[in-house]
Amino acid sequence: MSPEEIGAYAESLLGVKRKGTQARPAWYVDDRLVVRLQDPDTAVIRVPLHDREALLDAHPDTFGVPPRMEAHHKVEAYLAHADPAAVQQAIRTAWEFQRR
Template identity: 75%
Template sequence: MTPDEVGRYAESLPLVKRKGTAARPAWYVQDRLVVRLHDPTTLVVRVPLGEREALLDAYPESFGVPPRMEAHHKVEAYLDRAEPAAVRAAIDLAWEMQHR
């Protein structure tokens, strides 16, 4: 999945708006982060802590949680090896969590 595909998918969800910069775009719903491009091949996706382990177990090659994110509602998605369906599933979880 490319960053452009991530953006198109995120923006297809209700109320999601693109913010950030050209180099580090981010998508928010009602000013709450859904997903952000960290670098050209890495996304940061907000996910509920209760759903994070299931996501990591289902798609171990697609996601990781670096030590700096362990206490946060976030995962990294590795676009160079992530399954597109996995990335969309994580974005959906983030949207559901942030859309209140």
């Protein structure tokens, strides 16, 4: 999955706006983070903890949680070998979680 595909999918969701920088673009709904590109190969997606565990169990090659994120409602998606449908579902879950 490419960074461009991440952005296109995020922007297809109602109310999502691009922010961040050129190097680290991010997409927000109601000024709340949905997804951010950490680097060209990694996206950080904000998901509830119970959904995060399900994503990790179902797609261990797509998602991971580095130690610095263990206490946060976030998961990393490794784009080079990600399942696009799983990443899209995680972004949609983040969008639903962050809407007011």
